[in-house]
Amino acid sequence: MVNLFKKLTLSVFLVLMASNTWAGVRAYLDQTTVNVGDPVTLTIESDNRATQAPDLNPLNQDFDIVHTTQSSQSKWVNGASSFTKSWMVRLLPKRQGEIEIPAFLLGQESTAPLKLIVAEIPADQVKKNSQFMTLEASVDIGKSLPYVQQQIPYVLKLYTDDSIESGEVYPPNIENAIIEKLSRDKQYSVVRNGQKLNVLEKHYVISAEKSGKLVIPPAIFKGEQTLPSNQQSRGLGRGGFPDSIFNDPFNDPFFNSGSFGSLFREPGKPVTTRSDSIEIDIQPLPTDYKGNSWIPAEDLVIKDSWQNRNPVFKVGEPIERTLTLQTKGLTGSQIPDVAVDEPSNIRVYSDNADTQTQTDGNTVYGIRKQQLNYIPNAAGKTTIPAVNIDWWNVITKQQETFTLPAREVEILPGKDGESVTSNASQSGLGAGDSSKNSAQEDPAKVTEDSIKESRSWGVIIAMGLGGILGIGLLIFLWKWSRRKSTTVEKKAEITKRAVMSTDKLLNQLEQACSQNNNKQAASLLLQLAEAKWNDNPPKNLGALADRLQKGLQGENAAEMIRGLDKSLYAEASESTKWQGQSLWNAMKQGLSTYDVKNTEATEVVDNLYPHRN
Structure with missing residues (x-):
């Protein structure tokens, strides 16, 4: 009996210990060393049911977060319960070298920081894989070196034989530069050394943010190769490529199913290759450029919402003006605000600009819409100054200026001013009438008083009827507002x-x-x-x-x-x-x-x- 009591006591103690609020937290990687372009999975765990999701924003500096899943698991083993909440984060490293994954705060506890080694793809592996696939990278900078923020055409070409059944091309992550994708991918076939190869061609533009040496790291291709035993039984898409190879490179690049096609066949062999890195010297701003903002572009125009109309200016009344700056060869985020001088007698207020980036498949077009509000504060004539945009023509290598001409405008008095003048005039007339009436007696005064007295009862009756109608109108408006409120609530629901x-x-x-x-x-x-x-x-x-x-x-x-x-x-x-x-x-x-x-x-x-x- 004593032993049984001890066992029961021990069981109760273990259950209480397992269900207490003390929580352990931990983080670990599925692998601590990967090659460039290889994904890695970070798992973060907590034993506390109340733990909130960790803040993953610190990872964005060194990783692309591909996918995140959350799960929880409860266990009861030998009378003891346990609980684990897990977050699995699929990461793609942005750079080569040693990367530290910071600690994550979960409740009152923190995980330990982790280290990941991102190594270059072995040269022997790249050479071996080049027998059936090659990834080539090239830039077109013309005869002169590009300037800071000038767009640089960048092209990736993937050559594969028919053994490559699926995969993904990853463009490089470039330090101190912006890379933008252009148009749809091109696909065609070529013959090299008597061998037919399928070609996947991708176009980008790169804009350097700093002068000096720009290093474009290798682009990466990761795919699957058909195993020889079932090579003939596995079909490819048009042009020798399956549809999955043409997915957007900035989407999830991993093939979660583990197989492509029938569930009964063996998966393909994972293969990886990379392009060569490229180095470019970036020129600083030209010494003879005198503009306030640096705008290197192939072309530039400004659209003015006042161009085809003449707005009417009145004191105190705002007038909207939209300036749309469009450039060829710059993204919308690279276009600075338009500097507008303030005219006399008018205050100018600027709203936040709206930026967009478009492409025609060959280059990028930046759009920046800037809305201005002009509020006159005094009547009279004034001049709205010209708007000048200095920019650098990267084709002619010269500074150019786009100008919206100045405008001469007439500011009219506002409504308040007109009402003041009118009231003063009416007040003056009233004073004159009063003095005139005080100077002589009106011979019809008695008759007018009699008429007013006879009409007083009619006025009282009319006012009574008006009051009744007014009350009815108020009741109607109250019911209508309640019905409208109910309708709005229903729509909101x-x-x-x-x-x-x-x-x-x-x-x-x-x-x-x-x-x-x-x-x-x-x-x-x-x-x-x-x-x-x-x-x-x-x-x-x-x-x-x-x-x-x-x-x-x-x-x-x-x-x-x-x-x-x-x-x-x-x-x-x-x-x-x-x-x-x-x-x-x-x-x-x-x-x-x-x-x-x-x-x-x-x-x-x-x-x-x-x-x-």
Whole structure:
């Protein structure tokens, strides 16, 4: 009996210890050394149920965060319970060398910092892989060295034989530079040394942020090679490439399914190659450039919302003016604010500028819209100064100036001024009438008084009727406002339900894509479209793809949806090859990013090249 009591006491003690609020936290990597271009998985764990998600922002400095998942697990073993909450973060290192992963604060405890070694891909591996795949990088800087922020065309060409069945090209992460992707990928075939090779061509532009030596690290290709035993049984997409090889490089680059096609075949062999690094000397600002802001571009124009109209200025009344600066060869974020001088008698206020970047497939076009408000504070004539934009023409190697001419305007008195003058005039007339009436007696005064007295009862009756009507009107307005408030509340509730429904649909879409369930993914996409455009939803995937194609960032999403649509009508063996991760990467933010119509790219090109019209 005593032993039984001791065992029960020990069991209760262990249960209490396991369920207390003390929590352990830890972090670890699935591998501590990887090659350039290889992903690594960071796992963060806590034994406390109440632990909130860790702040992953410090990782952005050295890593691209590819994917994050959260899970929890409860166990009961030999009468003792345990709980673990885990966050698994898929990371892609941005640079080579030793990288320190900082400690993460979870509640009151911190994990230990970690170290990761990112090594260069071994030369023998690159040489061996070059027998069936090669990645070439090139830049086009012309005959002279580029300036700071001047765009540098950068081209990647991947050459593969038919044994490469899938993969991804990763552009370089460049220190002190911006890289922008251009146009769609090109694909074609060439013959080298008697061997037919498939070519994937990608175009970018690079803008250096500092003068001196710019080092462009190697680009990376990671893919799968067909094993010889089943090489003939595995089909490729058009041009020798499967669809998965043309995914956007900034989306999830990892193939989560572990196989491409039938579940009964063996997976391909992972292969990796890289391009050579490139070094470029970047020139500083020219010594003869005298502009206030550095704007290196191939062309520049300014559009003025006042160009085709003459606004009317009145004291105290704001007048809006929008200046749209468009450049060829710069992104929108690289364009500085337009400096505007303030005229006399007018205050000028500037709102936050709106920036955009477009491309025609060959270069980038930056757009910066700046809204100004002019508020006159005194009547009279004044001059609105000219607007001058100095910029550097990278083609002619000369400073140029784009000018909006000055304007002579007449500021009219405001409404307050007019009302003051009118009141003063009326007041003067009243005084004159008063003195005149006091100087002589009106012979009809008695008659007027009699008429006023006879009308007094009529006025009282009219006022009573007006009061009744006024009360009725107030009751009507009160009921109407309550009905309107109820309608607004109902609309808000409907909107809230729609948002909740959209979130639920997105969660289901993520699950369908992770399971590569093309039929369910298609149905959920159409439901999402109906929730967004309930007045005019697209009826099929083709119509949805056409609608997203018009969005500023919808090109990739439209391509993914067309691929899904195609898989639904493919043969059964081909349908099972559809991979949903790329679609989820394009759609995980929902349909909200595809509202804007892509009309400004053509507009910019036409403005910079008016002879095309």
